Amino acid sequence: MYFDKNRKIDINKIINRDFEIYAHTKDNRREILEEHLDLSLKYFLELTDKKNLSNMFEEIEKIFFPDKETHAIELFREMILNTIYLHDVGKINPYFQKIKLENDLSIDISEKFKNSKHSLLSSIIYVDYYLKKIKKEKKNLQLVLTDFMILNSHIISRHHNGLNSWDDYKKKFFQDGEGEKLLGEQKLMYERLLKIEMKISVIKINKIIKIIEEKNKKATKEEIISRYIYERFLLSLLIACDYYSTTEFMDGVEINDFGLIDSANEFHNSYKEGKIYKSIRKYEKNSYKTKKNLKNIKDINILRNELFLDAEKKLEANYENNIFYLEAPTGSGKSNVATNLCYKLLEKDKSKNKIFYVYPFNTLVEQNINTLKKVYEKEQNILSKIAVINSIEPIKNDIKNNLSEDTKNEYYKKALLDRQFLNYPIVLTTHVSVFKFLFGTYREDLFPLYQLSNSIIVLDEIQSYKNLIWGEIITFLSSYSKILNFKVIIMSATLPDLEELTLTKSKTVKLIDNRRKYYNNSIFKDRVKIDYSLLEKTNDFELYLHVKNSIGLKKKILIEFIKKKSAYDFYHKVKNDDEVNVTTELMTGDDNIGERDRIIKRVNESGSLLLVATQVVEAGVDIDMDIGYKNISTLDSEEQFLGRINRSCKKDNSIVYFFKSDEAKEIYKGDVRINKDVTIENKEMRKILVEKNFDKYYGIIIERLKYITNQINELNIETFFSNEVRNLKFETVEKKLELINKKNNKISIFLNGKTKIKDELLNGYELWMQYKKLLTNKKTDYSKKRVQLSIIKSKMNNFIYEVKWSYDFPYNDRLGDLYFIEDGYKYLKEGKLDKEKFESGIGDFI
Numbered sequence: 001m002y003f004d005k006n007r008k009i010d011i012n013k014i015i016n017r018d019f020e021i022y023a024h025t026k027d028n029r030r031e032i033l034e035e036h037l038d039l040s041l042k043y044f045l046e047l048t049d050k051k052n053l054s055n056m057f058e059e060i061e062k063i064f065f066p067d068k069e070t071h072a073i074e075l076f077r078e079m080i081l082n083t084i085y086l087h088d089v090g091k092i093n094p095y096f097q098k099i100k101l102e103n104d105l106s107i108d109i110s111e112k113f114k115n116s117k118h119s120l121l122s123s124i125i126y127v128d129y130y131l132k133k134i135k136k137e138k139k140n141l142q143l144v145l146t147d148f149m150i151l152n153s154h155i156i157s158r159h160h161n162g163l164n165s166w167d168d169y170k171k172k173f174f175q176d177g178e179g180e181k182l183l184g185e186q187k188l189m190y191e192r193l194l195k196i197e198m199k200i201s202v203i204k205i206n207k208i209i210k211i212i213e214e215k216n217k218k219a220t221k222e223e224i225i226s227r228y229i230y231e232r233f234l235l236s237l238l239i240a241c242d243y244y245s246t247t248e249f250m251d252g253v254e255i256n257d258f259g260l261i262d263s264a265n266e267f268h269n270s271y272k273e274g275k276i277y278k279s280i281r282k283y284e285k286n287s288y289k290t291k292k293n294l295k296n297i298k299d300i301n302i303l304r305n306e307l308f309l310d311a312e313k314k315l316e317a318n319y320e321n322n323i324f325y326l327e328a329p330t331g332s333g334k335s336n337v338a339t340n341l342c343y344k345l346l347e348k349d350k351s352k353n354k355i356f357y358v359y360p361f362n363t364l365v366e367q368n369i370n371t372l373k374k375v376y377e378k379e380q381n382i383l384s385k386i387a388v389i390n391s392i393e394p395i396k397n398d399i400k401n402n403l404s405e406d407t408k409n410e411y412y413k414k415a416l417l418d419r420q421f422l423n424y425p426i427v428l429t430t431h432v433s434v435f436k437f438l439f440g441t442y443r444e445d446l447f448p449l450y451q452l453s454n455s456i457i458v459l460d461e462i463q464s465y466k467n468l469i470w471g472e473i474i475t476f477l478s479s480y481s482k483i484l485n486f487k488v489i490i491m492s493a494t495l496p497d498l499e500e501l502t503l504t505k506s507k508t509v510k511l512i513d514n515r516r517k518y519y520n521n522s523i524f525k526d527r528v529k530i531d532y533s534l535l536e537k538t539n540d541f542e543l544y545l546h547v548k549n550s551i552g553l554k555k556k557i558l559i560e561f562i563k564k565k566s567a568y569d570f571y572h573k574v575k576n577d578d579e580v581n582v583t584t585e586l587m588t589g590d591d592n593i594g595e596r597d598r599i600i601k602r603v604n605e606s607g608s609l610l611l612v613a614t615q616v617v618e619a620g621v622d623i624d625m626d627i628g629y630k631n632i633s634t635l636d637s638e639e640q641f642l643g644r645i646n647r648s649c650k651k652d653n654s655i656v657y658f659f660k661s662d663e664a665k666e667i668y669k670g671d672v673r674i675n676k677d678v679t680i681e682n683k684e685m686r687k688i689l690v691e692k693n694f695d696k697y698y699g700i701i702i703e704r705l706k707y708i709t710n711q712i713n714e715l716n717i718e719t720f721f722s723n724e725v726r727n728l729k730f731e732t733v734e735k736k737l738e739l740i741n742k743k744n745n746k747i748s749i750f751l752n753g754k755t756k757i758k759d760e761l762l763n764g765y766e767l768w769m770q771y772k773k774l775l776t777n778k779k780t781d782y783s784k785k786r787v788q789l790s791i792i793k794s795k796m797n798n799f800i801y802e803v804k805w806s807y808d809f810p811y812n813d814r815l816g817d818l819y820f821i822e823d824g825y826k827y828l829k830e831g832k833l834d835k836e837k838f839e840s841g842i843g844d845f846i
Contacts, residue, residue, distance in 0.1 A: 002054030005045060007078040008085050009129065011037060016193050021092055022101045024249055030103075031249045033092075037085050039245035043255070044084040044237065050258055052351050052454050055485040056233060063226050064144050072141040076148060079130055083152040083234060084241055086129075087159055090121030092193040110189045113181070119160055120178050121190065123153035128200040131208075147212050151227065154728075155235045159242055162443040163235065166728035173205050216726060221503050224726045225479040231728065232438075233484065236449035240421055243447075251783075253413045259385075259423030259451070260353040264346035267426075270379045271343060276336060280305050300523050300649045304333040307518060311337050311511040312344060319348040321507035322481040326491035327515055329524040329692070330643030334491050335368060338458045339375075341511075345456050345487055352487065354455040357428045360464045362390050363596070365428050367622050372428075387424035389433060392593060392797050395419045395790040413783040419790075422448040431465065432739055438480060439737040441730050453484040461492050463636065465739045467701065468670055471501035471709055471717045472737060478506035493643060494636035496698035501705060503721060519692035527646045527654060528628075530690060532680065534659040535632070543659050544573065547610070547629060551582050554608040555626035558644055562631045563662045564588050564614055571612040580610075586832060587613040587621075594757040594798040595832065617644060624648050628656040633664040634673035635685055635697055672704045747817055750799050751824025757798055764799045767792060768813070768820055775815060799824070 011034050015021060023036030048054060057080065065073050090096075095110035096118045097103040127149060134145045154169045172179035180202045191198065216224070244255045261267065271277060283305040294303065307328055315324060324341070328334050342355050359365050369388050376382045387396045397415035399408055418424065436445040437452060462473065481488055489511075490498070499508050518524060534543060550557055561567040571586040583606055585599045603611055603623050611617070611625070615633075618640040624647040630638065638658070646654035658680060668674045678700055680686050688697050709717040724732045752764040771792045774785060800818070813820035821827075827834055 001045075001049070002057065003045060003048060003077055003081050004074075005041070005081070007074075007081060008041060009082050011085075011089070012195075014089065014125070014129070014194060014196055015092060016195050019092075019105050019193055020103070021193070022097060022103050023088060023091060024246060025101050025103075026250050029249075033088065036088060036245055036249065039248060040087065040241045041081070041085050043241040043244045044081070047237065047240065047258065047450070050260060051353065051450070053237070053450070055351060056453055056483055059483045059485070060226060060230055063222060064148075065141075069138070069141055072137055072145060075133065075137065075145060079145070079148060079152055080234065082130075083126070083155060084238055086126050087122055087156050087238055087242060088118065089125050090118035090123075092190055093118050093121055094189060094193065105193070107189065107192060113186050113189060115178075115181070115186060115189070117178070120157045120172060121182055123157040124179065124182060124200060124205075125194075125198070126156055127153045127205065128198050129196070131200060131204075143211070143215050146208060147215065147227075148230075150208060150212055151231050152234070155231060155238060158235060159238050160443070162446060163232070163441040163730040165730055165732070170206075170209055173202050173209070179205070213727075219726065221721060222479070224721055225476065225504065226483060228725050228728060228733070229480055229483050232446065232449055232730075233453075236446045239443060239446055240450060243417070243421075247413060247417060251410070251413045253410055253417070255414075255417060255423075257423060258421075259418065259425055261346060261355070261425045262353075264343055267382060268343040268347065270376055270382055271339065274375055277340075280308050284309055294517065294521060297521075297523070300331065303518060303521060303523060304336075307332050307512070308337050308340060310513070310517075312340060314509065314511045314513065315341050315344055316348070318509040319345060321509045322486075323478065323488045323490065323506055323508040325495055325497075325508065325510045326489055327495040327510070327512055327694075328491070328493065329518055330493045330640075331524065331527075331647050331649055332518060334460075334493075335371065338460075338489055338491055341489055342456045342458065349487070351454050351485060352456055353425075354451060355426045356434070356452070356455055356457045357426070358431055358434050358457060358459050359428070360431050360461045361616075362392055362430060363616075363621055364460065365390055365430060369428050372426075385424060386426040386428070387418075387422075389419070389422065389427055389429040392794055393790075394794040395787045396424070397787055399787075409781055409784060412781065412787050416783040416786050420444065420447045422451045431459070431462065434459075435737060435739055438476065439734045441734050452480070452486055455486045456489070457486055458489045458491065462490055463492055463494065463496055463498075466670070467672060467705060468708070468715060469737060470496070470498055470705060471503070472720060474498040474502045475504055475717070475721070476737070478502050478504050478508075482506060494639050494694050494698075496702060497695070500702045501709075501717075503717065515695075523649050525690075525692060527649045527651075528642050529653075529655045530642075530686070531655055531657045532686065534629075534657050535681070537659070540661055543629070543661065544570070546657065548577075548580060550627050551580060551608075551610055553627070556603065556606065556608060556624075557610045557627045557629070558613065558617065558623070558625040559610070559629035560613050560615065560617055560631060560641060561661065562615060562633050562664060562667050564590070566631070566662055567612050567614050574610060574612070582608060582610050584610045584612065587611060587617055589614060589616050590801060591616075591832070592798050592800060594755055594762075597757070617641075626651060626654055630656060630658055631661050631664075632658050632680055633668065634671065635679060635689060636673070636694070638680060638689060639692075639694070672701060672708065747819060748800050748802055749811070749819045749821055749824075750796065751801060751827055752820065752822050753799065753825035753828060755798055757795075762795055762798055764796075764824070765822070767796050767799070771796060772813070772815060 021033040022030050023033045024031040057077070061073055061076065065076065093115065094105040094107040095114060096116045097105055098110070099116045130149045134142055134149060137145060154166070157169065158164065171177050174180060183200065183202050187198065248254050288309050294306070297303070311326060326334060326338060328337070346352050357368060359368065365388055369386070372386055373383060395415050396419065397411060399411045399415070437449045440446065477488060512518070534546060537543065547557065547559060559570065561570065567586065567588055571584065574580050574584050583602070585602060587596065587599050591599070600621060600623060603609055615637070618637060621644070623644055625645050628641060628645040630641045632638065642656055645656055664674045676682060678685060678697065680689060685697065688694070709715050720736065724736065750764065750768060752768065754764065755762050771789065774780065774788055774792065810821070811819040812822040
């Protein structure tokens, strides 16, 4: 084993056993501190074994101990082991024992300070112990080991609170800081409970910190990012082990299943039974390697088969790499290709034990879980191992009504733990969630990070977010994938060469060698004609007449605006036009889940229809339209829109008209892709769009990003890694890597009413009262409450809308930041927000 459990510190040599120290209490039960530490270590060793986490630490060793100094590496491993084991040793604090655990140790001086904290004291005891051991090492190794000792002490100090910055930790040892007090006037409070003599001092700690900071000024980019990842990863592990062990004592729930894929065959064999897979294998046997002209084929499935097999062969030849790029046209079956690639990686690399499918929007998450349900509809045991993790899906549970109350409570606790720590073999989630795992600072953000290790991650449409942080994203992904030993498949119809922006080169592979084989095939290239004639017309009336004429063709028509107001105005104009006799729908980011699902269902079932939409329709909405109109924005956005038209590649005379009603600069602030010379206002870009030559387009974009992020300003990527990342400014890094900017003055309102969702009639008032009753019930078990709240909240989402704050805000009830409006139905018209009435009645609407 990587960790030698015999190198666990003998707690009896540190703690004075004349005192009985507790870790936790519940009812009449008492958990001795040593029991909790042993239990935490049990989970750590179990996770290390089952998740094969030694890979991560060995990778760190290669970076920081390149000469493979055996003795120093053994001490490094021991220090990690005892970071877990000593994390709660600070609970010897007599005031903590008395106030938190009702264990009076009769050390009266503690009453003077009334300090009931324990985490920082644990850190100080840890540093005091290991500083003595490190001094016995060779001079050239002492510095590296001291660095990890201080990092580990920071980790211990944050295991209840999530991450703060390195500067905040330093301040603990300044004058009047918590650490300065613990090592000064408060030392008398706890020294009787220790067998060892504490020789560490504030002066010594500050001196160590200065030495470490000087050392790290010379660190390489790889070392800088590795320290950042190491601290997050080990804290994630510590939190998990502490949480699991505490739950086992407090609730009697022992965690044995960490949601791992034990055998790739279980999933892969079922997948292989599908009609599509069998058809591809038949094609592979009979036609794949034969010489043939694909230019004039009419069957799209032949191209899908070719793409599937081309990507598979390339991956099999390069499976040891970490990052794979899958670029393929809309409608070519990328999701199916990616699923097959995941199973191939599981077969090739036995260390992999989990799959994450990561999408930009909840709509795509839902769309793909429905696809997986069809794939595994006869395999309920497999479906039970797939979980959707987002803000709207209830916590996955298997709680039956016929169970006893005690058994139900155990299920609730297990269900909550599984959700918090992602104990599922296959997870579907969003980019926002995964970026919280990678960069978030809240404790719950860090819970699942260790689960990304030894996993396979499919990232869909990663280029859809702020291009000014593409360089930071790919640099971090490269380092994370190397240290945490995970594989990443990045896929899109429009995929930039992100490697050009990374600061740390990694092993990457483009899975499709000959992209022109697909993009230039007439099935994909010519499935939609493009018309720019409306770009020359700025008159909205002419646009309206043009759409009105198209409505007469009895087709499915989609028109996309980039401003919400423009979409609303156009929609109401059509609805109020007596000459227009067609089903008309409006889809915007304001729609709740039920309304969006209703619209998509209606679109797919209608023969002719007009759908007015905002950019929410570009990705994540599974519709197939005949005619499209779009307000121009970025070139890749135009291509995404084209993917909504003739998606099946089976229709004739499909066409998209581009127009310019609103300026994209007002929407895409700071995005280099909205400069006129790289939009379809430039005829060269029109040619690129027709020929699908996105390599050329992204070449221009990448060069501009390089220029911008190399300037001496806040966007400089070198400065970011050399300053914020080097100095472990976790909150600053989190803010920089936010995918979606947090908007100010935004609140959520609950518009009461009734609606039918998936054959279930939902009563808003009843849901609100259930939610309120459960939320305010202090007697309900925490785990049970969290699970039940998630179930109710998933239904409440059908009544929740986001608005800008108004000081004159008429509401009937409030729970936190959620406002209840009893007559909310008054602001709804045909199941949608009546925008004019809403604004005049409540306030400015987003």
